[in-house]
Amino acid sequence: MGRIGIALVVCIALVAGGVVWANDFIDQKVDSIPRIQLVTATSSTNGTNYLIIGSDSRAFVDNPIDQAALGTASDNGPPRSDTMMVLHADGPRSFAVSFPRDTWVTIPGRGEMKINAAFNDGPQKVVDTLQQNFNIPINHYLEVNFVTFAGLVDAVGGVPVYFGAPTRDTYTGLGDPYFMGFVVGCQVLDGGQALAYVRSRHPEEYVDGKWKDVSGLADLDRIQRQQEFVRTLGRVAMNAAIDDPTIAPDLADAVLPNLKADTGFDRAAFNELARALLGLRTSDAGLEFATLPTDQGRRASQDVLLVNEAAAAPMLERLRGNLVVDPTTTTAAPAATGSAPAGLTPSAVRVSVRNASGVTGAAGSALNALSNQGFVSGTVANDARGAVDRSEVRYRSADAAKAQLVASYVAGADLVVDESVGTDVVLVIGKNFTKIGKVAVPAGDGTTATTAPPAPALTPAQACTGQQ
Numbered sequence: 001m002g003r004i005g006i007a008l009v010v011c012i013a014l015v016a017g018g019v020v021w022a023n024d025f026i027d028q029k030v031d032s033i034p035r036i037q038l039v040t041a042t043s044s045t046n047g048t049n050y051l052i053i054g055s056d057s058r059a060f061v062d063n064p065i066d067q068a069a070l071g072t073a074s075d076n077g078p079p080r081s082d083t084m085m086v087l088h089a090d091g092p093r094s095f096a097v098s099f100p101r102d103t104w105v106t107i108p109g110r111g112e113m114k115i116n117a118a119f120n121d122g123p124q125k126v127v128d129t130l131q132q133n134f135n136i137p138i139n140h141y142l143e144v145n146f147v148t149f150a151g152l153v154d155a156v157g158g159v160p161v162y163f164g165a166p167t168r169d170t171y172t173g174l175g176d177p178y179f180m181g182f183v184v185g186c187q188v189l190d191g192g193q194a195l196a197y198v199r200s201r202h203p204e205e206y207v208d209g210k211w212k213d214v215s216g217l218a219d220l221d222r223i224q225r226q227q228e229f230v231r232t233l234g235r236v237a238m239n240a241a242i243d244d245p246t247i248a249p250d251l252a253d254a255v256l257p258n259l260k261a262d263t264g265f266d267r268a269a270f271n272e273l274a275r276a277l278l279g280l281r282t283s284d285a286g287l288e289f290a291t292l293p294t295d296q297g298r299r300a301s302q303d304v305l306l307v308n309e310a311a312a313a314p315m316l317e318r319l320r321g322n323l324v325v326d327p328t329t330t331t332a333a334p335a336a337t338g339s340a341p342a343g344l345t346p347s348a349v350r351v352s353v354r355n356a357s358g359v360t361g362a363a364g365s366a367l368n369a370l371s372n373q374g375f376v377s378g379t380v381a382n383d384a385r386g387a388v389d390r391s392e393v394r395y396r397s398a399d400a401a402k403a404q405l406v407a408s409y410v411a412g413a414d415l416v417v418d419e420s421v422g423t424d425v426v427l428v429i430g431k432n433f434t435k436i437g438k439v440a441v442p443a444g445d446g447t448t449a450t451t452a453p454p455a456p457a458l459t460p461a462q463a464c465t466g467q468q
Contacts, residue, residue, distance in 0.1 A: 029253075030270050038124050038262045041137035046321025047090035048272055049136060051127060053119065053143045054084070084115070084126065086136060087276065088319050094276035095318050098223050098291045104304040105133045114304060136319050140269050141262040148258035149198070150191030156237045158188040159229065161197060162464035166206035172196040174203065186464035198226050223291050224372070232465040288435075289372055290315055293364045311364020311380065345374065349402045350424045352378030356388040357429045366429055369436035373409060376424075383428050392428040394418040399425060411439045 041049070087096040101116035108128045110121070118129040127138045153159055163184055168175035174196040189197055201222050204211040293311035297304050351370050355363035363380045371377045391413040395403035399421075406425045407413050412432045 089276035143260040154191040169200040310361040313361035314365040350376040354383040356383035358387040391430040394426040
């Protein structure tokens with residue numbers, strides 16, 4: 001629910017920010033948000049951090065349908081945080097990091113346990129936990145519940161999701177849990193169905209006459225599904241508002257009264273958050289999403305996620321406002337020749353990353369960013385040569401098309417044939433590396449092309465959700 005909290009706030013921010021007459025209305029709605037007294041960090045000139053929590057509270061359940069799908073407060077115990085996210089708002093340099101619920105941390109006054117347990121003691125404990133474990137200042141707090149999310153999806157008329165096979169989750173009620181689930185193809189989910197989809201940790205697909213579990217990483221896979229859903233929801237809401245500007249009050253009524261915020265969250269904080277989230281209006285989302293790098297582990301006789309300190313370091317520095325990434329650096333042409341091949345998608349390419357940049361943890365951060373773009377994650381290591389000046393995309397000659405696709409996400413990377421590569425593609429990060437993101441395609445003479453290359457054919461999933 002952490003990424004879903006982002007969607008809830010951004011849809012109102014985008015719509016209200018574009019409707020001049022709505023300013024007074026939005027002022028009133030922001031003022032009406034229920035408040036929580038918290039001790040938070042003072043504002044910084046290096047960006048503002050918003051902690052966004054998705055609460056799994058069932059306090060709203062008051063009918064048999066909701067009870068069957070979600071249970072009741074007595075069934076599920078006190079509210080918990082499914083997923084939490086910290087959004088570093090800094091205009092076009094904004095950056096959002098999800099903290100998986102099973103991340104193993106030290107909770108002040110309680111000892112070592114999973115991070116979602118901090119919410120059992122209230123929002124202040126979550127703020128303190130993030131500060132103590134990661135040295136992240138939290139300036140503002142926003143909390144979203146199930147009913148708010150479902151209401152927003154219904155307010156925009158549903159959100160399309162592509163299913164490549166009949167899909168169900170018997171835990172959340174996704175699809176028909178007793179028969180065939182959702183049929184193959186593009187399905188427009190209403191609020192209840194969307195809630196079951198984004199909460200799903202045990203999805204199954206019907207393949208070769210059997211239901212098969214297709215989520216090996218549970219919460220981490222769920223975070224990635226939520227991220228894609230957020231982007232689609234942002235586009236759907238904005239398009240709806242463009243077609244009918246009067247929808248702004250409906251969206252505001254569906255969301256703002258059911259949020260909770262810290263006492264310092266005012267219209268200025270709302271506007272700053274809106275500016276950070278403007279990238280979600282388009283298919284090439286400007287807001288960069290990431291998930292805290294972790295490794296599987298065992299603590300206190302339970303499966304947990306242990307923070308990968310080296311890989312997490314650059315992300316945490318950005319959340320502290322100490323590492324500035326220029327979003328314009330990815331517009332330069334890469335040294336590689338040729339464009340990304342039509343029809344080939346990131347999900348068909350496994351990428352390993354080697355660090356030769358001289359920046360500790362850069363390889364893990366890059367691999368996480370590649371994963372967020374849809375690539376299959378390989379391994380992370382330091383390059384045996386130490387630091388090198390230019391990034392390289394190394395590949396076997398048979399995998400040239402896959403290498404070109406990877407190079408289209410890495411500005412200034414050279415294509416290098418290496419028959420010893422043990423995975424599809426190995427990205428070596430050099431000193432010139434900036435970030436993972438779509439880059440311009442060079443012309444045949446080595447200069448930047450003046451016209452865009454033909455767009456690759458959309459996959460059925462892209463066509464369904466409006467991605468490009």
